[in-house]
Every structure is written in structure tokens, then in C-alpha cells.
Amino acid sequence: xxxxxxxxxxxxxxxxxxxxxxxxxxxxxxxxxxxxxxxxxxxxxxxxxxxxxxxxxxxxxxxxxxxxxxxxxxxxxxxxxxxxxxxxxxxxxxxxxxxxxxxxxxxxxxxxxxxxxxxxxxxxxxxxxxxxxxxxxxxxxxxxxxxxxxxxxxxxxxxxxxxxxxxxxxxxxxxxxxxxxxxxxxxxxxxxxxxxxxxxxxxxxxxxxxxxxxxxxxxxxxxxxxxxxxxxxxxxxxxxxxxxxxxxxxxxxxxxxxxxxxxxxxxxxxxxxxxxxxxxxxxxxxxxxxxxxxxxxxxxxxxxxxxxxxxxxxxxxxxxxxxxxxxxxxxxxxxxxxxxxxxxxxxxxxxxxxxxxxxxxxxxxxxxxxxxxxxxxxxxxxxxxxxxxxxxxxxxxxxxxxxxxxxxxxxxxxxxxxxxxxxxxxxxxxxxxxxxxxxxxxxxxxxxxxxxxxxxxx
Numbered sequence: 001x002x003x004x005x006x007x008x009x010x011x012x013x014x015x016x017x018x019x020x021x022x023x024x025x026x027x028x029x030x031x032x033x034x035x036x037x038x039x040x041x042x043x044x045x046x047x048x049x050x051x052x053x054x055x056x057x058x059x060x061x062x063x064x065x066x067x068x069x070x071x072x073x074x075x076x077x078x079x080x081x082x083x084x085x086x087x088x089x090x091x092x093x094x095x096x097x098x099x100x101x102x103x104x105x106x107x108x109x110x111x112x113x114x115x116x117x118x119x120x121x122x123x124x125x126x127x128x129x130x131x132x133x134x135x136x137x138x139x140x141x142x143x144x145x146x147x148x149x150x151x152x153x154x155x156x157x158x159x160x161x162x163x164x165x166x167x168x169x170x171x172x173x174x175x176x177x178x179x180x181x182x183x184x185x186x187x188x189x190x191x192x193x194x195x196x197x198x199x200x201x202x203x204x205x206x207x208x209x210x211x212x213x214x215x216x217x218x219x220x221x222x223x224x225x226x227x228x229x230x231x232x233x234x235x236x237x238x239x240x241x242x243x244x245x246x247x248x249x250x251x252x253x254x255x256x257x258x259x260x261x262x263x264x265x266x267x268x269x270x271x272x273x274x275x276x277x278x279x280x281x282x283x284x285x286x287x288x289x290x291x292x293x294x295x296x297x298x299x300x301x302x303x304x305x306x307x308x309x310x311x312x313x314x315x316x317x318x319x320x321x322x323x324x325x326x327x328x329x330x331x332x333x334x335x336x337x338x339x340x341x342x343x344x345x346x347x348x349x350x351x352x353x354x355x356x357x358x359x360x361x362x363x364x365x366x367x368x369x370x371x372x373x374x375x376x377x378x379x380x381x382x383x384x385x386x387x388x389x390x391x392x393x394x395x396x397x398x399x400x401x402x403x404x405x406x407x408x409x410x411x412x413x414x415x416x417x418x419x420x421x422x423x424x425x426x427x428x429x430x431x432x433x434x435x436x437x438x439x440x441x442x443x444x445x446x447x448x449x450x451x452x453x454x455x456x457x458x
Contacts, residue, residue, distance in 0.1 A: 028090055028101035030133050030434050031393055031426060033200060035318065035338065035380035036284060037131035037162050042066060044108055045084045045418030045444025049402015050347025051372020053305040055293025056251030058186070058237055061414055061448050063112045063122050066307075067251050067293075068188030069235035071112060071171025074120035075448075080112045082124075084418070084444030091437045103132070107442065118173035123166075130162040131198050141206065149208045156203045163196030163227055171235075184239050192231035194260075194286075199224045218271040223319065229260035231286060249295040257288035257312065264319040266331045278321075278331040285316035287338075287379075301354035307345040313338035313379040339392055341379035347372035347400075368404035370420070373397075382433065394426035394433070402442075414448040 032038045044065055047054040054066035063082050064070040074080060083106075090101040110124030137155040169190035175183045200223040206216040233255045240248045264283035269275040291309035320334035350369045353361035378393035402420035419442070426436040 028092075028103055028132050028134075029426070029436060030092060030135050031380070031382065031436070032131045032133050033157060033159055034382050034393060035313075037129040037198065039129055039379070040127045042126055044082050044110060045420065045442065045446060046349075046368075046370070046402075046404060047347075048084075048422065048442045048444075049370035049372065049400055049404075049418065049420035050305065050349055051345045051374045051400050053293065053295075053307045053345040053347035053372060055235075055253055055291050055307045055309075056237060056249040056295035057293075057303070057305060058239070058249055058251075058295075062446060063110050063124075065108070065110055065122065065124070065126070065167075065169070067235040067237060067253050068122070068169035068190045068233060069171050069186040069237040069251070071120035071122050071169055071188055072118055072173045072186040074112050074114045074122075074171075076114045076117070078113070078414075078448050080122075081447040082111070082444060083109045084442060087441045087443075089439045092434050093437075094432075094434045105130075107444070115170075118176045120171045121169070122171075123168045125164065125166050128163040128165040128192075128194050129196070131159050131200075132162075134158040152207050154205050154207060156205075157201070159198065159200040161196060161198035163194050165192045165194050165231070167192040169233075181241070186237045188235040190233040190235075192233070194231055195228045197224070197226045217274075219268065220270065221266070221268045223264065223266050223321075225262050225264040225283065225319075227260060227262050227284065229258075229262070229286070232256045245299045247297045249297065251291075251293040251295070253289075253291040253309075255287075255289040257286050257316070260284045260286060264331070266319070266321055266329070268329055276329045278329055280319050280331045280333055283317070283319045283333055287316050287341075288312040299354055301351050303349040305345075305347050307343075309341075309343040309345075311341040311343075311379060314340045337381045337390055338379055339377070339381060341377055343374065343376040345372065345374045363406065366406050368416075370400070370402040370404070372400040372402075374400075382428075392429055394428040394436070396424060396426055398422060398424035404446075416446045416448075418442075418444040418446055420444075 029038055041052050042065055043052050043054060044063060046062055047066060054064050057064050058070045060073045060075045063080050086107050087104045092099045108124060108126045110122060112120060112122035114120045135157055139153045141151050141153045143150050167190050169188060171186055171188035173186050175185055202221040204219040233253060235253045237249060237251045242248055259282050261282055262284040263279055263281050265279045267277045289311040291307060293307040295303060295305035297303050316338050317333040317335050318337050319331055321331050324330050348371050353365045356365055376396040378395060380393045381390040382393045383391055400420055400422045405417045407415045407417060422440040424438045428435060
């Protein structure tokens, strides 16, 4: 076994071990308390450096998980493998107060190969949603009737969990034998298995100002659910040859929404041992989603791309707790706590080796350099249920920069390390809510070795 195959196998084992260890890891965010948590963008290393763009991108030597149609032209001689992790440093601000966080998590493990001419397959693992937070909400509820002491209400919130997706995707060029432009059309589909769980906890206590002992019964509350469902995604790509040096690629994706059939549970108890348990069926929905993208390529040297994605969250339901007229705890499905989400991604990639014709390019010339930006409206509404009136969550925007580093200085080596840097800001519409800034480092290892080449021995 060659050095690279040994290195490949060791790296696979390492990343799967990290994946197992990182199941509960993720980005700390107050906003992961709402909806089904923070929804992942489903990108790999090269997309990340380009601002998360990729609906129209198409390449034979890397896996583009944003559009399954791109699998149709995977190199016939190679087995592609890509794995990546992220390291996140965050700052959460409200008024003059700041909280700093840091975390690390496995982002993805994906692989792909060609099945037959014009047909490729990819499979892998990615997080789908992430929940991880811990914060306190304080307020005054008046004075004690007996002592006239001021009573403070403390609500401590913490949550963890999320869902993961294991997927298999196919890409196909159905008209390869035709002698007209439609022969370049690619279609694809992905089937996801989504599983996971979440737990949201709240402890409410009432303290006399200056005291650490609760003067009334402490209330404990836990929302939880175990999720097991599927997701179907479809993709299409069509390149348009503009001239000998320029190519315009178009891409379209669609995801089918449905109810997951999940049972959500709510348990509430007090320090006085009073306990209530309620549940609701069919509590969580996955939204319909649609997207389109354009990518302009010039001689393989420069790529400019743009994506737009729409997610129809407004019709999705979520479990809501309330107390009826008899003072009984109730749990039901409700709509109105989600908003439709719009996302725009822009990205560029520059490959200077193309300019160095007739010469062996240097190592730096064989690197690929990337930049990008993104903007997204919120899908969740915040401050609902026990905190206050629902309002739109924070918008997200940010910039990225990345580089693809060849693993060795050999001309024919196509395996790379993808490094991307990202700044992300969550900006709420109200100054009463928390502003979040994150600085992220994403590192991925992409193996692209010619495992299926038949060598002749003389």
C-alpha cells in the first residue's frame, strides 16, 4: 500500500473518531434555543472559502454536496474523499456586557466515485441542526407582601443536541450520446437519513434581593424530542459554452418538505414535587426549499459564482406550551413562530497556474485562492412562549477567504488541504436582543488519488 493510501486510511479513521466525539459539539449560540436550532449550510471545504456558494459549480475532481447533479462527471479514475472540521471563537454582546465562547466540531465526511460513464455517486455525513446554549434572564416581579422585600425572577436556560444527516446522492447525464448542447445536462438526487435529539431546560427561581435562597418553589421545565426522518433533494445543472475561453453554468435545486412524525415531550416539576408531563404528536416539520445559481468560468483560471436559496419555513409548525383556563399545562402544534428564509451567497476562485503556460508552476501558483460573502434572513422568531412577544430573529451575514494547498509539490498530486477563514455576524432587529460575532477556521483534507487507474508493466 502506497504512502498516500496509508495516509488516507489513517485520516478516515481519525475523522470518524472525531465525528463520534463531536456529536454533541457545535457553535454556542443563544439563538439555537429557538426553532429546531441552527441549520447547517451543508458545504464542504472549497465551498466554504467561496462564501458557501455552489449550486452551479461542477468539477470532476471534488465533491460539491450543494447540488447532486454535480456528481455526474466525477473522474472515472479516482476515489474522492473529503473531511473537514471547524474551530469557532465567538463573542456575544448585549448592552455593555460580553461573553466569549469557543468550540470545535466535525463539519463533514464525504466520499464519491464514478459508477459508469455519465453517472457518479457520493455519500457522507454532515450535521443538519445544532443546539448548544446557556444563558440567564433576570426580571423583577414586585415585593413580598409580608416582608416588603423586592423579589427577583431568575430564569436559567440551557440546551444541547441537534440532528445529523447521512446521505447518498446520485448524479447522471442522461443525454450524453446526443450531438447537441443538451447532452451536457446533468440531473441528480440525494436521499438523507436524519436523526438526533434535543433537550431544552429551564429553571425558574424567585430570590429576595441580596439572598441566594429561593423564597418560593423553584420551577423546572424540560422540552425534549427524539427525531428520526428522511429528506429528499433534487438538482439540475446545465453549462452554456459562451466561447473557447468562457463557460456559464446554471444550477437549480429543490428539497421536499414534510412532517417528521416526531413526538415532542414537555415535563414540568417544582421543588415541592409537583410534576406534570404532556406530549404532542407530529411536532416538527422540514420546509420546502428551492435554489438557483450561476457560475462563470474563464479558462479554468477564474470562477465567479452566485446563489439564491429560498426556504419555506412560514408554514411549518413547532410545539408550543401554554396554560388553559383551568390552570392546566397544555402542549400543542402551532404556526407563526417561523419566517420564510432567503439566503444569497457570492464567491470567487482564482487558480494562477493556468497563467504559467509552458513552465512548471511553483507551489504557490498551484494553490487555489478563494473569497466570498453571504447574507441570510432569519427563519425563526424569538422571544416567544415564556419570554414575550414573537419577533424576527437575527439576520446573518459575513465574509470568507480560503486557500487550497496541494499536499505535496508534485505536479500530478491532486490531493489538497482546504483552509477557510470566516467572519459571521448575527444582527438582531432589537437592541434588547443579543448580537453575536463569530470567527471561524475551517480545515478540510481532500484526497483525490487515481485508485482505479490500470498501470501497464513492461
